[in-house]
Amino acid sequence: MGLKQIELTVNDFSHPFLVESDETLLFTLRNRLYLTGTKEGCNQGTCGSCTVLLDGKPVLSCMTPTLRCVEKKVITIEGISSGENLHPVQKYLVKNGGLQCGFCTPGVVMTAVPFLEENPDASRREIKEGLSGNLCRCTGYKKIIDALENAAAEMRS
Amino acid sequence: MDYYHTPSTVDEALTIAGKLSGNYTFFAGGTDIQNYRKQQLDTNEYVIDLSEIEELDSITIVDGALHLGAMTTLDKIVSSDEIQNHYPIIAEAAKTVATPVLRKTATIGGNLLVTNRCTFYNQSQEWRDGVGSCLRDVGDICQVTGGKNDCYSRNVSDTATALIVLGAEITLMTPNGIIQKSLKDIYLPCGIKFHDLEERCILTQISVPIEPKKWWYKKLRLRKTLDFTSLTVAATIDTAGIARVCLNGVSMSPILIEKPLKELTLEGLISIARKNCKTVDNDLMPLKYRREMINVYLKEWWKSFR
Ligand SMILES: Cc1cc2nc3c(=O)[nH]c(=O)nc-3n(C[C@H](O)[C@H](O)[C@H](O)COP(=O)(O)OP(=O)(O)OC[C@H]3O[C@@H](n4cnc5c(N)ncnc54)[C@H](O)[C@@H]3O)c2cc1C
Ligand code: SF4
Ligand code: FES
Ligand code: FES
Numbered sequence: 001m002g003l004k005q006i007e008l009t010v011n012d013f014s015h016p017f018l019v020e021s022d023e024t025l026l027f028t029l030r031n032r033l034y035l036t037g038t039k040e041g042c043n044q045g046t047c048g049s050c051t052v053l054l055d056g057k058p059v060l061s062c063m064t065p066t067l068r069c070v071e072k073k074v075i076t077i078e079g080i081s082s083g084e085n086l087h088p089v090q091k092y093l094v095k096n097g098g099l100q101c102g103f104c105t106p107g108v109v110m111t112a113v114p115f116l117e118e119n120p121d122a123s124r125r126e127i128k129e130g131l132s133g134n135l136c137r138c139t140g141y142k143k144i145i146d147a148l149e150n151a152a153a154e155m156r157s
Numbered sequence: 158m159d160y161y162h163t164p165s166t167v168d169e170a171l172t173i174a175g176k177l178s179g180n181y182t183f184f185a186g187g188t189d190i191q192n193y194r195k196q197q198l199d200t201n202e203y204v205i206d207l208s209e210i211e212e213l214d215s216i217t218i219v220d221g222a223l224h225l226g227a228m229t230t231l232d233k234i235v236s237s238d239e240i241q242n243h244y245p246i247i248a249e250a251a252k253t254v255a256t257p258v259l260r261k262t263a264t265i266g267g268n269l270l271v272t273n274r275c276t277f278y279n280q281s282q283e284w285r286d287g288v289g290s291c292l293r294d295v296g297d298i299c300q301v302t303g304g305k306n307d308c309y310s311r312n313v314s315d316t317a318t319a320l321i322v323l324g325a326e327i328t329l330m331t332p333n334g335i336i337q338k339s340l341k342d343i344y345l346p347c348g349i350k351f352h353d354l355e356e357r358c359i360l361t362q363i364s365v366p367i368e369p370k371k372w373w374y375k376k377l378r379l380r381k382t383l384d385f386t387s388l389t390v391a392a393t394i395d396t397a398g399i400a401r402v403c404l405n406g407v408s409m410s411p412i413l414i415e416k417p418l419k420e421l422t423l424e425g426l427i428s429i430a431r432k433n434c435k436t437v438d439n440d441l442m443p444l445k446y447r448r449e450m451i452n453v454y455l456k457e458w459w460k461s462f463r
Contacts (some may be wrong), residue, residue, distance in 0.1 A: 019158075021161055022160060022350065059262055064186060067160075068187075068208065111258055129257065131257075132381070
């Protein structure tokens with residue numbers, strides 16, 4: 001299989017480095033770039049905690065081959081706020097107590113941001129459906145959905 | 158030779174495949190096959206990623222038929238006005254696959270060719286070694302049936318169930334030319350070799366004639382999202398009164414029952430379905446319950462148009 005020299009653009013920075021040809025984007029982000037905000041939950045597509053944006057589209061980084069991401073733009077949880085200014089989704093998750101241990105939170109944010117951009121008028125039911133691939137073991141989901149409704153309202157205004 | 162190939166045309170993909178003499182795996186979205194690779198259930202040396210082939214990403218209506226490029230994502234299918242207007246059953250079925258985020262990567266072609274599943278097989282190497290590998294892996298017997306010499310792993314494609322009752326045709330590209338056949342005919346009643354696609358063969362298109370039909374679709378699973386099917390039933394009745402009922406998730410291949418409605422009774426239908434489905438205890442839901450749910454779903458469909 002072997003190592004491969006690639007250049008990957010993550011959060012608007014280009015990084016040249018060596019990767020194993022078959023590694024996943026999740027592995028590259030966490031173990032080569034030390035961007036550990038992206039979480040490894042199940043490593044098999046079932047929990048959503050590894051979600052990142054690939055050319056603006058949410059993908060599960062544990063299912064995405066790193067070599068598929070060359071010449072594309074990756075955005076991780078570390079790149080979603082504007083410096084100190086949290087994205088409304090982050091702001092309301094904090095404000096409304098939409099997290100407890102916080103393990104699922106990066107995945108929730110990276111799913112909710114593109115979802116609410118695409119569906120600014122989403123109903124509560126639609127938000128639940130849009131986030132249905134993000135498992136949370138702590139909150140019982142109610143406060144996450146409350147936070148996303150509030151974030152949607154702010155994003156619309 | 159490089160491990161990872163990203164052809165931008167079907168011809169290029171077939172040429173690369175030719176050079177790798179069978180030792181490669183196609184990735185469409187990769188949302189199914191990636192787990193088989195992680196679990197060392199797919200050990201081919203090379204990967205040909207089809208996701209850069211733009212010619213296979215399309216939804217068109219030409220000459221009264223709907224054509225879906227094999228690399229069209231399930232998400233695009235769910236939100237397509239054309240599909241919602243002409244074939245809501247396809248949108249409905251696609252919407253029951255996996256999760257919203259996975260559907261943005263998962264393709265219709267990959268869904269039709271999704272790998273058969275079994276609770277004794279879709280496990281880590283350690284788990285499989287722990288219980289003793291089965292026939293489909295490196296063992297000698299089927300574990301779930303306690304020693305049979307056949308594999309009963311389940312076909313779990315939700316969109317196949319819907320497309321089969323619509324009479325979908327598929328187009329395959331091979332080095333020897335184009336092959337067109339009925340979708341139903343590619344599936345084989347075998348858990349190990351569950352479709353008859355030859356090597357170096359790329360599914361390029363799915364076509365469905367647009368005809369008015371009454372439809373019904375339902376999927377049984379543990380949670381309303383995320384989970385693979387425990388039983389999927391799709392049914393149509395066309396203007397000539399022909400009923401087509403397809404059951405999936407309960408046998409090695411989708412089971413199609415096709416009969417004029419006036420020749421069909423509910424009891425007869427249930428009896429044919431139960432006889433043809435080789436359902437074994439290889440899903441998270443208990444066997445007895447899944448079998449019973451075949452009756453429940455068929456009754457529900459029957460009542461829906463009476
Ligand atoms: C958490 C989770 C839940 C899931 N739930 C469901 C579910 O509910 N129902 C369901 O059906 N599936 C489910 N899946 C499996 C999978 O996500 C879907 O079946 C998906 O549609 C597969 O499409 P893909 O493009 O990712 O296929 P891939 O994984 O890329 O391919 C699947 C197979 O088809 C072959 N292939 C793909 N395209 C072509 C082509 N054009 N020509 C020739 N060969 C090809 C590949 O080589 C591979 O063997 C789930 C997966 C996960 C991780
Ligand atoms: S049905 Fe039997 S042979 Fe087939 S995968 Fe399951 S345990 Fe293995
Ligand atoms: S770690 Fe990727 S979905 Fe769970
Ligand atoms: S806050 Fe703990 S898993 Fe969601």
